[in-house]
Amino acid sequence: MSAPAIEFTGVSRWYGDTVSLADVSFTADAGVVGLLGHNGAGKSTTLKLCAGFSTPSTGTVRIYGDNPRRNPDVYRRVGIVPDHSPPWPFLTAREVVELSARLHKVPDYREAAARAIATVELEPAADRRVAGFSHGMRQRVKLAQAIAHEPDLLLLDEPLNGLDPTQREHVISLLIRLGEQGRTVVVSSHVLHEVERMAPRVLVLVNGHLVAEGSTAGIRQLISERPRRVLVTADNARALARELMSSAAVDAVRIADGAIEVETSEPSQLSRELPAAAGRTQSLLRLIRPVGDDLESVYTYLHERARGQAR
């Protein structure tokens, strides 16, 4: 049986007192895998470790069964798109991609580079220097140099950053296609809806911990199941709060500064019952606003949930 493309076993990475990754284990094989998490969650550290740019403090990282830091030959099968490192500004896009293909020992590197440039739709600018490129164009050069040698494993750190909507669509379709071809594509992002469009499988990192792992639909279900808080401002707040207490959709109600904060595990049921309750208590609803519905809160919930399960 061949080794998986990526195998993390009990991997931790810390820098001084800062824990960047804590006891993370997972494997990845053919298909697109999304690496989801807020800024500083450990996504880039995970990709750096996969790419062999860093050594784990504890645990092991294997790429096709090998340690890339000991055996550079593994890079024949790996393509990398780093987040913050644009290619050499004094080279043209074509020179960058040809150099990459050549260093990856592609026999016909010119042909391979031309193909990769065409794939990312950069042909009109191929002979211009990278220095004059927009962020989006640089992203496409990085992508082209990563795919020129047709790697089995692609590691992409926020590859959609700086791309306009059309380019995003194009790159997402390209990554889906590469995944369908049986390549392993690991894409990091902090935007859930972006990841769920291309990755059937997602790993969610929060503060260096792998807090959820599974199908994108499963993660979406987990997120939708989390308790929500809704802030309601109404004329007859106390009466409305009392009425809401009797609803099965409501877990808790609190009144502060004249506003009602409702905690619910059934937001859709609440949205149906709230107007009815307002009507019964003759309360005029003035404001209904979700509280803590940002992505950060979602990650925090997943983190707390994972810790609760661990306990």
Next chain:
Amino acid sequence: MILPVYRLTLRALLLQRRTIMLAVVVLAPVATSLIYALARPGGSDTVDFYSGIVQKLFVPAVAALVALVFGVSAFGDEREDGTILYLVATPQPRLELVVAKVAAAWTASLVLLVPSLVLSGLLGLGSAASLRLIGWPLLGVVLASLAYCSASSWLSLKTRRPVVIGVIYILLWEGSVATYAASAAKLSISAYGSAFVAHALPQSAPPVAGLVPSALVLAAVVVLAAWGAARSLARAELP
């Protein structure tokens, strides 16, 4: 696959702003020789003057500094801007990457050092100029700068302050300690480079070693530093 990396690095080194600053540095001995040639006092010994320029200024300061800066920049600049990732994420053996980088740094150094030394020789020596008087010092500079480039490339992968450490070594160790203590000179790259100068020009002190031992020591520095740099590159924490 050394050639593409060599060409890439050479291009990066020669295009950087620091090269202009280094060009000014290599002009110092040329300017000094020009002033000497224009205002030469009657009966002065041109060979003595040229010997002083080469042994006190060119080998221990100008060549050392230029090779140090290029040697450090070969990896240092790419580590700083992250482009090193595109080289490291390839199946190229680490030693080959280091050899390409050191060779590029050495070439860039020679692009500045060789014309400077030859011009200084022609201006300073005047009618006494000969292939022997310029050739042997040139050989010393060529070999010493290779050793400096290799050592500083290793230093750039090993420490966060390679230029500071390199300058301290050049000024404090080679420029001060090694000039007073003969045993300290045995750990000085410029002292071995100067052994070639001594073959053609008069010296105030005997050379640290003969020609062959000096060449062997410099070669050993090049090989060991390149090997150390390859190991450091394989273990380096990259951006």
